Amino acid sequence: MAHSDMDVDHTAHGQSMGLLRVLGPAHVWALGVGIVLVGEYMGWNFAVGKGGAYAALIACWFAGVLYSCVAMIDSEVTSTVAAAGGQYTQAKHIIGPLMAFNVGLYLVFAYTMLEAGNAITLGFLVDTVAGMTGHEGGLDQRPFIVLAIMFLAWLNYRGVLATLTFNLVITAIAFVAIITIFLATSPLLGAGEMLHKDLMSGQASLPYGWLGILAAMHFGLWYYLGIEGTTQAAEEVRSPARSLPFGTLAGIMTLLIAATLTWYVCAGLMPWEYLGDGVNGAVAPLFSAAQITGSSALVWLLGIGTLFATLASANGCINDASRAWFSMGRDHYLPAWFGAVHPVYRTPYRAIIFLVPIALIFALGAPLDQVITFSILSGLLGYTFMPINMIMFRKKWPLDTIKRGYEHPLHPLPAISLMALCSVTYFAVFLGYGTQLIAMIGFYIVVSLWFHFWRYRFVKRADQFTMPWPRPRGY
Amino acid sequence: MARYIPPVQSKLGQVIDVIVLVVLSVGALFVPLWLGLAGSAKLPVPVENPTWESLGQNPVMVAQWNKLGFPDAASAHDMITARYDYSFSWISLAVMVIVIVGYFVMMIRFSDIEYREVIAEKFGEK
Numbered sequence: 048m049a050h051s052d053m054d055v056d057h058t059a060h061g062q063s064m065g066l067l068r069v070l071g072p073a074h075v076w077a078l079g080v081g082i083v084l085v086g087e088y089m090g091w092n093f094a095v096g097k098g099g100a101y102a103a104l105i106a107c108w109f110a111g112v113l114y115s116c117v118a119m120i121d122s123e124v125t126s127t128v129a130a131a132g133g134q135y136t137q138a139k140h141i142i143g144p145l146m147a148f149n150v151g152l153y154l155v156f157a158y159t160m161l162e163a164g165n166a167i168t169l170g171f172l173v174d175t176v177a178g179m180t181g182h183e184g185g186l187d188q189r190p191f192i193v194l195a196i197m198f199l200a201w202l203n204y205r206g207v208l209a210t211l212t213f214n215l216v217i218t219a220i221a222f223v224a225i226i227t228i229f230l231a232t233s234p235l236l237g238a239g240e241m242l243h244k245d246l247m248s249g250q251a252s253l254p255y256g257w258l259g260i261l262a263a264m265h266f267g268l269w270y271y272l273g274i275e276g277t278t279q280a281a282e283e284v285r286s287p288a289r290s291l292p293f294g295t296l297a298g299i300m301t302l303l304i305a306a307t308l309t310w311y312v313c314a315g316l317m318p319w320e321y322l323g324d325g326v327n328g329a330v331a332p333l334f335s336a337a338q339i340t341g342s343s344a345l346v347w348l349l350g351i352g353t354l355f356a357t358l359a360s361a362n363g364c365i366n367d368a369s370r371a372w373f374s375m376g377r378d379h380y381l382p383a384w385f386g387a388v389h390p391v392y393r394t395p396y397r398a399i400i401f402l403v404p405i406a407l408i409f410a411l412g413a414p415l416d417q418v419i420t421f422s423i424l425s426g427l428l429g430y431t432f433m434p435i436n437m438i439m440f441r442k443k444w445p446l447d448t449i450k451r452g453y454e455h456p457l458h459p460l461p462a463i464s465l466m467a468l469c470s471v472t473y474f475a476v477f478l479g480y481g482t483q484l485i486a487m488i489g490f491y492i493v494v495s496l497w498f499h500f501w502r503y504r505f506v507k508r509a510d511q512f513t514m515p516w517p518r519p520r521g522y
Numbered sequence: 523m524a525r526y527i528p529p530v531q532s533k534l535g536q537v538i539d540v541i542v543l544v545v546l547s548v549g550a551l552f553v554p555l556w557l558g559l560a561g562s563a564k565l566p567v568p569v570e571n572p573t574w575e576s577l578g579q580n581p582v583m584v585a586q587w588n589k590l591g592f593p594d595a596a597s598a599h600d601m602i603t604a605r606y607d608y609s610f611s612w613i614s615l616a617v618m619v620i621v622i623v624g625y626f627v628m629m630i631r632f633s634d635i636e637y638r639e640v641i642a643e644k645f646g647e648k
Contacts, residue, residue: 143633245582382536490550509643
């Protein structure tokens with residue numbers, strides 16, 4: 048694939064305008080970590096509610112293994128399929144159109160719901176800060192939710208380089224805030240305020256027993272959900288074969304460190320019942336941890352960290368969801384109107400604008416845990432697709448047929464591990480949120496039938512296969 | 523293989539397709555909420571005249587509750603006693619497995635039918 052500054056897209060439907068190739072590995076890191084780091088600032092603590100603090104830590108590490116498999120598999124395939132749409136484009140070339148359509152929807156809904164969750168948290172934070180500074184009676188959070196989403200959509204509309212440079216800066220600050228509160232509260236440098244032994248004794252150790260550990264895997268995914276979004280930037284990265292694996296793998300390492308430190312700080316300062324209640328208790332657990340230390344400096348730092356993490360995540364989510372929606376429009380999986388690129392800013396502007404009201408509907412109308420569950424379920428379906436995709440990729444194009452920018456080791460062990468961990472997570476979601484699980488799968492079954500029997504008639508056949516690959520084995 | 527020429531979709535048809543997708547996706551989240559089926563049964567288990575001891579809280583935990591703005595056991599009662607109900611029937615578990623596996627099997631089979639057309643048109647019949 049050529050890596051010119053202005054790749055021109057002639058393959059889709061005669062458009063002569065492509066996305067700009069301006070991003071480096073640091074932007075890829077910022078996109079992946081920027082989307083996910085908010086998972087340490089909110090949402091992961093529902094895992095504590097489902098199984099207790101120890102269960103949340105075990106879930107954190109098992110989910111870390113799951114996402115390491117995701118990152119390895121994704122890096123190999125993406126270093127070869129470097130096109131906007133990420134896993135959607137992978138599915139289109141490796142499994143088939145219907146799978147690609149579903150994967151595109153997984154991406155759009157996982158990111159749009161995550162964006163809605165970020166906006167809800169931002170509204171809560173503004174309300175809390177207003178209360179701390181003397182405002183009485185509570186604030187109406189809705190204007191702040193609407194403004195945040197509109198501002199970030201505008202930023203995305205104006206250009207990808209500014210968007211992801213903005214993400215790089217605020218993500219780095221949010222990550223430093225986590226390191227700072229860890230150092231300030233741990234015995235290493237700080238006052239050694241950690242109370243794990245007393246807060247996790249007796250019934251508080253494993254309140255639901257071993258079943259709770261399984262159940263905690265549901266929200267354990269939230270520590271890392273979205274890291275696979277790095278592949279969405281494939282068409283805008285200067286050197287995809289090098290930058291995408293580097294940025295993605297550096298991102299998962301960053302998140303493993305941040306997730307463990309976050310658990311350590313929060314579980315050592317708050318009773319599990321409070322920490323695990325992300326609706327009435329610790330909505331923003333790191334911010335709550337800072338409040339409990341009594342340090343004004345930490346409260347401000349973690350308040351800013353929470354604000355920046357939510358903005359960085361929502362920003363990256365708008366970027367990724369719009370690329371997936373744009374790619375499906377370009378291929379006529381959705382109306383082709385969405386496949387347009389802005390003539391000046393070179394962004395998928397129609398997709399960006401269209402997804403704004405969708406995010407607002409969920410941010411203003413649904414509770415946080417439901418929005419997060421919807422996002423996790425879409426992500427989980429996407430992770431279930433990945434091992435199938437990887438096995439088919441190696442089968443249809445063995446290593447000697449296509450040059451990969453990165454070859455992941457120990458195949459098929461990561462794919463099998465990923466499938467096993469996904470199965471455990473389905474069971475974890477089933478424990479407590481089975482209705483949403485069935486509703487969501489029902490939705491995907493209905494739209495799959497709609498696509499196969501109706502929408503696919505508008506799609507050109509051979510034009511979908513745009514990679515310069517040989518004929519797949521077995522076809 | 524003859525090249526497939528897709529029909530041109532009218533603007534109204536495109537709008538209807540988008541509306542269908544939006545209605546389905548919004549419905550998938552909001553219908554369970556409206557029907558009261560969403561979320562889990564995480565409900566408080568009432569304790570008469572609660573004290574920190576009766577709620578299983580040791581002095582360190584109590585100190586942290588106080589810092590978090592819960593001055594007495596009654597104020598933290600609902601949060602401390604709320605528990606998920608993880609009881610389930612094996613039949614409902616089996617239904618879930620069948621639905622998920624069935625969904626992926628259906629998708630891979632339909633995808634394969636479509637994919638063979640794509641490959642045949644791209645690379646020619648074997």
